[in-house]
Every structure is written in C-alpha cells, then in structure tokens.
Amino acid sequence: AQITLTADDKAKTYGTLDEELTYEVTNGQVYAADDLNVILTRQVGEEVGSYIITITAENNNYDITLKNGTYTITPKELTRNDLGNVSFESDSFIYDGTEKVIEVTGLPQGFKAVYDDNTRTTVGSQNVIAVITGNGNYTGEVTLTATLEVTKANPQVPLVDGLQGIKGNKVESVILPSGFTYINPDQILDTAGNITLDVIYTPSDTNNYNSVQS
Numbered sequence: 077a078q079i080t081l082t083a084d085d086k087a088k089t090y091g092t093l094d095e096e097l098t099y100e101v102t103n104g105q106v107y108a109a110d111d112l113n114v115i116l117t118r119q120v121g122e123e124v125g126s127y128i129i130t131i132t133a134e135n136n137n138y139d140i141t142l143k144n145g146t147y148t149i150t151p152k153e154l155t156r157n158d159l160g161n162v163s164f165e166s167d168s169f170i171y172d173g174t175e176k177v178i179e180v181t182g183l184p185q186g187f188k189a190v191y192d193d194n195t196r197t198t199v200g201s202q203n204v205i206a207v208i209t210g211n212g213n214y215t216g217e218v219t220l221t222a223t224l225e226v227t228k229a230n231p232q233v234p235l236v237d238g239l240q241g242i243k244g245n246k247v248e249s250v251i252l253p254s255g256f257t258y259i260n261p262d263q264i265l266d267t268a269g270n271i272t273l274d275v276i277y278t279p280s281d282t283n284n285y286n287s288v289q290s
Contacts, residue, residue, distance in 0.1 A: 079104030083131040083145030154214040166223035186211030201225035231279040
C-alpha cells in the first residue's frame, strides 16, 4: 500500500522547551495493527531560526513517501530577568576637569547598551538612561536608569607668607591676596614676631571647587 507520512511543523519561543514531535498520515491508510517504526528527529540547535524535522519509517508492507517538517524558533521578548547579573549603578565623582560616565556591567555576550545623557564634566547630577537590547534571540529592549554625579573638589591653596602687620592693629589691617578672607578679622595683633592666622580660601571657580580653611 502507498502512504505518505508528513512531519508536523512545530514552533517555540527561544529559551523554552521543545514541543513533542508528531506526524500525520497525509495520503493512504495505515492499518491499526501495523507498526511503521516512525522516528522523528529535530536538527540540533537552540538559536532563533528554522530547523529540519526529519521523519523516517520502515514497513515492508507499505510504499512509504516521507515529508520532513520545519521546527521554527522565534525570538523571545527581552525582560529584566533575561539580563542575569547585569548592573547599572549610580556613581559619584570628585570634579577634576575630565568627563565622567557610568556604564552597565555584566552584559551577556551579544547584548548592547545605548546611553542617553551619560557624560558630565562639571559639578551637578543627572539621570542616565541605558537602553539594553539582546542578540538575535531576543526582541524588544530593557531600560535601566542611574544617577551620574560630580561633586566639588577642594582647591589647591596658594602659599601666602611674608605679610606684615603692626602690633595693636586688627588682623584685617593686613591685606590678603585675592581669594583669602580672615576667619576672625577683628582679632588684635597683640604679639610681635611670626604668627599664624586662620583664613578661608575661596577659588575663582566656586561652581566646581569648595572654599577651604587654611
């Protein structure tokens, strides 16, 4: 007897278990007691794409025509869980005049992160967006956010010496270089000789540097 056996096409989403392979008799008739010794095997592979489902059968009482099927693996919608140990952490840097960035770490092979608003040089903070896409086995994207911050630095204080004052006068009578102010300008110079006075140094760039006591 002539019969045709056709492997059923199957499909699954990437990362899920295979469906059971099945077939149909698409031409002719098989008698109930007859064993056709059908074997179905799928081409090896778990990446997105199409794979051949091979069907074999054997019974001397039948003239068997075999038709293979197709197993299709489709992309999975990317979720946060698919990223595993991926991390996008906020970070803070002390101002040094160079550009700062933060980066996603732990990306699986083939994954990519694209950033929005991820450079800062001057003092301040901003939200950074990282849009992560997968390799060819995934569709869609995952968005992560973190904060990039640059804080003020302490300036290098110029050395000031050689100033002279008159005993009995106030400290403020001694003129300081630009950027320096006395902490206690009403203090009386009541001791002759060398003395050390507390001052505050304020740099010209107050946006990026602190004022410091010296």
